[in-house]
Amino acid sequence: MTRDEIFSKVRDVLVDALAVDEEDVKPQSRLTTDLGAESIDFLDIVFKLEQQFGFKIAQGELFPENVAQDPEYVKDGKVTPKGITALKARLPHADFSKFEADPQIAKVAEVFTVDALVTFVERKLAAK
Amino acid sequence: MRWMWIDRVLELVPRQKLVAIKHVSLAEEHLHDHFAATPGRDALPVMPASLIIEGCAQTAGILVGHAEDFREKVILAKVGKFEISRDAFPGQTLRYTATIQQMDKVGAATTTAIELMDHTAAGAPSIAAIGRIDLIFSHLDNNMSGEKFPEHNFVFGEGFKTLLRSSGVAGTW
Numbered sequence: 544m545t546r547d548e549i550f551s552k553v554r555d556v557l558v559d560a561l562a563v564d565e566e567d568v569k570p571q572s573r574l575t576t577d578l579g580a581e582s583i584d585f586l587d588i589v590f591k592l593e594q595q596f597g598f599k600i601a602q603g604e605l606f607p608e609n610v611a612q613d614p615e616y617v618k619d620g621k622v623t624p625k626g627i628t629a630l631k632a633r634l635p636h637a638d639f640s641k642f643e644a645d646p647q648i649a650k651v652a653e654v655f656t657v658d659a660l661v662t663f664v665e666r667k668l669a670a671k
Numbered sequence: 672m673r674w675m676w677i678d679r680v681l682e683l684v685p686r687q688k689l690v691a692i693k694h695v696s697l698a699e700e701h702l703h704d705h706f707a708a709t710p711g712r713d714a715l716p717v718m719p720a721s722l723i724i725e726g727c728a729q730t731a732g733i734l735v736g737h738a739e740d741f742r743e744k745v746i747l748a749k750v751g752k753f754e755i756s757r758d759a760f761p762g763q764t765l766r767y768t769a770t771i772q773q774m775d776k777v778g779a780a781t782t783t784a785i786e787l788m789d790h791t792a793a794g795a796p797s798i799a800a801i802g803r804i805d806l807i808f809s810h811l812d813n814n815m816s817g818e819k820f821p822e823h824n825f826v827f828g829e830g831f832k833t834l835l836r837s838s839g840v841a842g843t844w
Binding site for chain 2: 560583584586587590593594602
């Protein structure tokens with residue numbers, strides 16, 4: 544499956560899960576800020592990606608969990624360098640370059656762009 | 672019984688399917704307001720769609736809760752697509768068939784088919800498919816934010832257990 548084909552299917556998933564218009568879903572769109580996703584939508588997206596692409600996504604594999612609860616990873620509302628290293632290792636599909644400049648935990652969800660989802664699916668399909 | 676919008680469980684296939692019914696009754700007070708007569712228009716007592724959604728959520732929620740022996744606090748987290756094509760009138764029966772599409776530690780995705788049973792003088796009711804709804808449930812203690820909730824399972828109270836018992840569903844919960 545080409546990256547364009549994956550994008551098109553990921554877009555269908557997001558249109559369905561988030562009730563957004565097709566033209567609003569662009570590679571750089573952030574799921575939360577741009578497309579209005581809330582935390583429960585992430586579970587919906589995981590389920591719908593599993594159905595669409597026929598693979599299983601483990602808990603925490605696509606979106607991080609409990610990062611804010613770990614004092615080693617978060618200090619004074621910001622993700623520590625150690626936390627960023629851990630996040631990068633756990634979530635290789637996401638681009639943390641912008642986040643690193645201002646690593647507020649409240650903004651961590653912004654690394655989840657449509658492009659990150661496409662990369663995630665691409666990696667999963669390649670590993671199949 | 673408090674806020675129960677299904678009357679009886681007809682069938683339970685653990686982790687797969689739960690069928691429940693709701694009789695629409697003119698004794699239910701809300702039907703008299705939904706919709707009351709106005710000058711120029713007769714009263715139109717019909718089951719509110721919002722309460723049909725609640726009934727579907729209870730049907731699917733019990734199925735999801737039963738899958739883990741009611742240890743999880745199962746809460747309705749998201750209403751996906753909801754379609755309904757006909758009204759349900761007093762004396763008719765709504766039948767909800769909930770199925771689990773996907774389930775993991777965090778929650779479950781379900782679909783519920785909505786049918787309308789219209790009772791006839793001749794005997795067996797006619798049954799028509801009138802809608803469906805997709806609902807997502809969250810296992811509250813496995814929420815993504817890691818937030819903690821009271822240990823006591825406040826979701827599945829006595830009302831649900833009484834419903835299951837009176838429907839003949841055996842269990843140890």
